[in-house]
Amino acid sequence: MELNWAxxxxxxxxxxxxxxxxxxxxxxxxxxxxxxxxxxxxxxxHCNKLHHPRRILCSGCGETGLGWKLAGGKGKVYSFSEVHRxxxxxxxxxxxxxxxxxxxxxVHMFTRFLPxxxxxxxxxxxxxxxxxxxxxxxEQDMLLPVFRLA
Amino acid sequence: MKQLAGSCAIVGMGRSICRRxxxxxxxxxxxxxxxxxxxxxxxGINRTQISAVFTGRMPRTYMxxxxxxxxxNELKIMPTFSSEVTSHGAGALxxxxxxxLALNAGMIDYxxxxxxxxxxxxxxxxxxxxxxxxxLQFEAPYGATxxxxxxxxxxxxxxxxxxTPEQMAKVCxxxxxxxxxxPQAAMYKRGPITIDEVLSSKMIASPLHMLECATWFPGGIGxxxxxxxxxxxxxxxxxxxxxxxxxxxxxxxxxxxxMGFWGTEPCVEGPDMVRTGASVAARQAYQMSGLSPKDVxxxxxxxxxxxxxxxxxxELGFCDVGEGGRFVESGGxxxxxxxxxxxxxxxxxxxxxxxxxxLLKEVMDQIKGCPEGRxxxxxxxxxxxxxxxxxxxxxxxxxxxxxx
Numbered sequence: 282m283e284l285n286w287a288x289x290x291x292x293x294x295x296x297x298x299x300x301x302x303x304x305x306x307x308x309x310x311x312x313x314x315x316x317x318x319x320x321x322x323x324x325x326x327h328c329n330k331l332h333h334p335r336r337i338l339c340s341g342c343g344e345t346g347l348g349w350k351l352a353g354g355k356g357k358v359y360s361f362s363e364v365h366r367x368x369x370x371x372x373x374x375x376x377x378x379x380x381x382x383x384x385x386x387x388v389h390m391f392t393r394f395l396p397x398x399x400x401x402x403x404x405x406x407x408x409x410x411x412x413x414x415x416x417x418x419x420e421q422d423m424l425l426p427v428f429r430l431a
Numbered sequence: 432m433k434q435l436a437g438s439c440a441i442v443g444m445g446r447s448i449c450r451r452x453x454x455x456x457x458x459x460x461x462x463x464x465x466x467x468x469x470x471x472x473x474x475g476i477n478r479t480q481i482s483a484v485f486t487g488r489m490p491r492t493y494m495x496x497x498x499x500x501x502x503x504n505e506l507k508i509m510p511t512f513s514s515e516v517t518s519h520g521a522g523a524l525x526x527x528x529x530x531x532l533a534l535n536a537g538m539i540d541y542x543x544x545x546x547x548x549x550x551x552x553x554x555x556x557x558x559x560x561x562x563x564x565x566x567l568q569f570e571a572p573y574g575a576t577x578x579x580x581x582x583x584x585x586x587x588x589x590x591x592x593x594x595t596p597e598q599m600a601k602v603c604x605x606x607x608x609x610x611x612x613x614p615q616a617a618m619y620k621r622g623p624i625t626i627d628e629v630l631s632s633k634m635i636a637s638p639l640h641m642l643e644c645a646t647w648f649p650g651g652i653g654x655x656x657x658x659x660x661x662x663x664x665x666x667x668x669x670x671x672x673x674x675x676x677x678x679x680x681x682x683x684x685x686x687x688x689x690m691g692f693w694g695t696e697p698c699v700e701g702p703d704m705v706r707t708g709a710s711v712a713a714r715q716a717y718q719m720s721g722l723s724p725k726d727v728x729x730x731x732x733x734x735x736x737x738x739x740x741x742x743x744x745x746e747l748g749f750c751d752v753g754e755g756g757r758f759v760e761s762g763g764x765x766x767x768x769x770x771x772x773x774x775x776x777x778x779x780x781x782x783x784x785x786x787x788x789x790l791l792k793e794v795m796d797q798i799k800g801c802p803e804g805r806x807x808x809x810x811x812x813x814x815x816x817x818x819x820x821x822x823x824x825x826x827x828x829x830x831x832x833x834x835x
Contacts, residue, residue: 286568305568333688335569340691359690360590360704362582363637364574371574376634379573381583381687381704389702391570391687408590423572 284423286312307337310349318416320426322388324350331386354414356384356428361394363403370420378403382412382428393419397430405430436720437835439531440664440671443476443657444792445469448615449552450650456552459490462653463547464505470543474657474667481657482539484510485526487546487786488517491563492553502545512538518681519819520733520786522546523654524826527791528677530658542658548785549651556647564821566685578644578736579636580686580821585738586638587704591753596638598756599737600629603642603779605759606740608766610776613804617646617782629737643737648782654789661834672795675722675812675829678715680708686821709746709816709825716827717748720835722812724748727829729771729797729807731790732816735778743816744772747827771797771807791815791828798832 284290289304311334314321323332326348330341338345361380364371371377378394394412397405412428419425447465449457463486471477484506489498499515512533516525523546530542550556565575588594607624610616624642632641657667664671682697683689690702697706717723724747732747734740741755749770750758758764764772775781775793794813796802811833817826 290567303567308568333569333691335566335685335688336691340694360583360586362579362586362639363634364576364579365634365636366578366641367574367576374574377574379570379575379579381690383690389687389690391566391573391575391685393573408586419572420574421572425572427573 308334314349315416315424315426320352320354320414321349322352322384322386323347331388333388333390352388353385356382356412358394358406358408358410358412359383359389360408361406374420376403378406393425393427395427395429400430432715432719433721435531435535437673437675437831438661439534439658440661440673441527441656441795441830442659442664442667442669442671443470443472443474444655444795445473446652446654446789446792448650448652449549451552457549457651459493459547459549459651459653460501460505462549462651463502463545463655464653466547466653466655467502467506467543467545470655470657473669474541475669476541476657476667478506478508481508481541481543482510483512483530483533483542484508485513485529485542485544486515487523487526488515488519490548490550490785492548492550508543518679518824518826521679521681521817521819521824521826523786523788524677524791524815524817524828525679527656527658527674527788527828528679528826531674531677534658534660540659540663543655544658544788545653545655546787547651547653548787550785551647551649552651566687570685570687576636577821578639581736581739582636582639583686584704584822585736588738588742589638591705592756594738594741594756596630597626598760599643599741600626601759602740602764603629603737605764605766605769606773606777607780609774609805610780613775613781615803616776616780617649618776618780639736639738643779645735645778645783646780648784650784652784652787652789654787654792656788656791670799670832672798673831673834675831675835676716676718676720677826677828678712678719679826680711681824682708683823684820705742707742707746707822707825709743709818709827712825712827713747716829720829722829726812727770727814728810728812729774729794730814730816731773731775731777731793733778733783733790733818734816735783735818737779739818739822740773740777743818747814747816774802774804774807786819790817791830794830798830
């Protein structure tokens, strides 16, 4: 599915266009990076603090004008949940693990966790486990950064 | 802030319910209008006396911009102050809080607060609910269901404080016992459950099993309250219920970005995924009222998952931080002899209807001695906690049967 978040998600009622859901030009650079298999996070040029790619305003110093920085792609599992019940295109993938990764740079992001290479299931996952980034096309045909247990 | 304590009272309360399967399927607007009519009757006032209308957020099954305008249009009330109060489900109590502020400012004499939802009558809730609580851009594409978002906090809560699955399941068991006494509860006729049954029910999103997740109320609920100043209560025939204290707190919108938040309570030291704004809201409510958790005779929360009920007991001050599991395990909220907690059955067994003031109604009914379910004897002080978003928005209100 080709979604352009910079322009937002058009909301329609039948043929009628009724608005835009979350147009997000401030994240366009992130998705460009994903296409190149690069994980980018926001960087404040004023105070050097690093942020979630969504951020518009630096919560450290209050400045706008955040730029991008390439993340190393390593981190650990901050929290997780193995999803057993869901709907739509995700159903055939259950059980799969979603969670929050804590990047080495200190930024936290929601993601998909994959089992350790060679593991048959997600039994090895625990809070604090080391993970590293990969890029995969998930159920909605979107290329996304995901994190595999090291 | 203390001058607000007991300054206003709820002199009218109305609720309208339409259950799935009834011949006439009602919209949230119908239910809210019916509830508003009942509340005005209860307060002994008519539409021309109301000068403020506050609604909760727009219902999902009657979407229109300016929902509050649709409500006042139908009621033919022409307010001098009106607004939607929308901190997710916590906004329902926020309507009462805004009314108290406007009344204290001398801007109005009567406020109508009205909320409602009827989603389960109109749409498929389980599939349809997944997208709304998550960030469509950074969370939904990963297959983030609503339970899986909350489960992030549950796993951290267990990890950081050693809370056990059995302790979490105990709340579900006790909630169910209350629901068996409450004829409106979704699980009224479903019989009791055990800890083993909770933990062997289907896994939804680890560590949360099916019986640890809120059930949808099988229908729609509209609820409405009339609020006025304490010096006006004698003009109404019903027993006034005084607003003793309140507080609100919101921390985030999306759970995945919650960790970018620190420097203010409840995360002064650094990012954290467990502590919620409920503690901040509760402290304000206690400070405003001069009451303490020990004074509370009954507590209701709209916490939609097992672990969140345990955590909220800590946040509301009924036990120490990190002690929620042990508090519940040792009978702290037992149906027999514990703090009367979620006396409707709670979101786990009464059911969730999007949002509403129906938990406030339960506390008011208990104070007045006319509850629909099991009566709690001698209720003087009641607490209502409204929760909304993925552990994001919290509103706490203390009410009393007598002036402070």
